[in-house]
């Protein structure tokens with residue numbers, strides 16, 4: 470019988486229903502699951518033999534879900550800054566990836582990113598990269614819930630040769646991790662400008678057969694739309710609709726540029742959006758119309774994108790940015806209020822991944838992906854509203870504890886599953902290799 474852990478936080482924020490804050494309540498977990506949320510006093514009698522842990526000045530909430538990341542790109546952080554997307558990719562990132570990306574690079578970079586994410590309260594990452602087995606192994610080492618997005622492009626990158634080869638590698642990788650509780654797979658056609666119609670059709674069929682999701686960069690820049698109009702005579706979203714890609718198993722990363730008709734189209738097809746506010750600002754891609762998307766009923770989660778375009782992997786910072794940007798972009802201070810921002814980084818992400826029955830909120834029966842944020846410091850005072858404090862005034866350093874699938878991966882701000890010193894050493898190793906070649 471697994472041990473029973475009973476957490477007694479100052480504030481318990483289940484996220485579902487939005488805005489609810491429970492005081493004098495406890496959360497009970499057993500094995501990988503939350504088994505009860507009940508008044509603290511009742512928990513102490515009903516679970517008298519359990520391990521009780523008081524978090525007297527902390528908020529307890531569901532783990533954050535990073536809906537769009539390229540974890541291994543942590544090793545390319547700061548390599549090429551202050552550039553627009555296509556210059557950044559064509560002239561800097563793709564050449565560097567061509568030279569350096571290997572199984573070991575992806576494992577080291579992914580572990581590094583996961584350590585950083587866990588320390589900031591992220592418990593699930595929806596990744597998209599190469600060397601899928603290495604990403605999955607990194608997730609298992611970190612104890613992090615990992616959705617491995619298997620990239621598909623038409624051209625060689627050092628990992629695959631052509632679209633069929635990338636797809637073959639994706640299917641092979643997926644087979645290696647069947648039954649692994651923390652790891653799942655998606656097919657990740659890179660973008661409309663790097664993937665041909667025929668490949669999109671193959672991916673749609675395969676995803677349907679395997680019952681897995683699709684993850685794709687879409688409408689990230691104006692250049693992408695102009696190029697599509699020139700090559701295909703239609704904007705990318707119309708092309709993808711015609712191909713049959715739009716549906717509830719699609720996570721569309723970015724969607725910075727969408728007109729009213731396209732927003733209605735996304736809503737009609739139940740497409741999920743991974744909004745990446747920091748990356749969109751840094752690459753000068755533009756301002757996603759988050760308020761309009763949400764008003765139309767589109768589910769919008771939050772991603773960091775890779776550390777080479779963010780340059781941090783700090784979801785708490787980015788959910789604050791998402792809330793602030795939505796207000797400025799829409800001219801409406803009520804756009805994305807604090808509780809909505811928190812929902813975007815948790816439950817909306819879970820919904821986008823088809824995992825909302827299992828993660829994304831604190832509820833009996835769900836998996837125990839949980840974080841504690843210390844609100845005792847002067848930066849959090851005076852504290853009128855813990856959700857406001859979390860979203861508008863907290864920083865990643867305040868994340869004190871993280872459990873994933875019921876297992877402690879951060880305790881009193883110390884990593885439990887990973888060795889920070891070793892991760893640093895690997896980062897130095899890669900820095901030397903990359904900077905001198």
Ligand SMILES: CSC[C@H]1O[C@@H](n2cnc3c(O)ncnc32)[C@H](O)[C@@H]1O
Pocket residue numbers: 539554558562563566597598599620621657658659660686689748774775778
């Ligand atoms: C197919 S996933 C890996 C591939 O995508 C590149 N990439 C990283 N960030 C972005 C972005 O914001 N837009 C488009 N492509 C991006 C990454 O360097 C890999 O080559």
Ligand SMILES: [Zn+2]
Pocket residue numbers: 537538539686722774775
């Ligand atoms: Zn990306």
